[in-house]
Amino acid sequence: xxxxxxxxxxxxxxxxxxxxxxxxxxxxxxxxxxxxxxxxxxxxxxxxxxxxxxxxxxxxxxxxxxxxxxxxxxxxxxxxxxxxxxxxxxxxxxxxxxxxxxxxxxxxxxxxxxxxxxx
Numbered sequence: 001x002x003x004x005x006x007x008x009x010x011x012x013x014x015x016x017x018x019x020x021x022x023x024x025x026x027x028x029x030x031x032x033x034x035x036x037x038x039x040x041x042x043x044x045x046x047x048x049x050x051x052x053x054x055x056x057x058x059x060x061x062x063x064x065x066x067x068x069x070x071x072x073x074x075x076x077x078x079x080x081x082x083x084x085x086x087x088x089x090x091x092x093x094x095x096x097x098x099x100x101x102x103x104x105x106x107x108x109x110x111x112x113x114x115x116x117x118x119x
Contacts, residue, residue, distance in 0.1 A: 010043055015054040023062060027114045030090045031055065031062050034098065038066040038110045041083050046070025046108065061096070062114045069107040087112070 023031070035053055042051045048070030055064045084100060091098040091112050098112035 010048060011050045012039070013050070013052045015052065017056045019057045020055050020062065023057060023116060025116075026094060027062055027116050030094060030114055031064060031112075034087050034090055034112055035064065035066065037083050037087050041110075042066065042068045042070065048107065057116075060116050062116065064110075064112050064114075066110040067103075067107065068109075071106065 035055070039051065039053070042048050046068050048068035051066065051068040053064070053066050055062065057063075087110070088098045091114060094114050096112060096114040098110065100108060100110045102108050
């Protein structure tokens with residue numbers, strides 16, 4: 001894991017597998033945009049102190065998680081904003097998915113999967 005730095009007193013860490021560097025095209029662009037929007041949501045809404053971004057290439061897909069230790073609204077029953085809708089829509093456009101859920105221990109986790117082969 002690598003510490004990326006501090007963002008408004010938010011400690012950011014990454015755990016990105018090396019083979020992700022080979023990913024190109026829309027999957028790479030959408031993974032980047034989803035991660036940026038997810039980090040922005042954590043900063044704005046979660047009151048988190050730490051956030052961890054994990055990205056893996058598994059077979060013919062990218063699988064990602066963005067996990068924070070915050071207290072903000074994160075369960076799927078709460079009203080979704082445009083940021084979460086944009087995340088879900090980007091994933092759907094490639095035939096993938098994105099899910100946000102609250103963790104029992106506190107915080108939330110955003111999981112998403114993007115196929116590497118464009119539909």
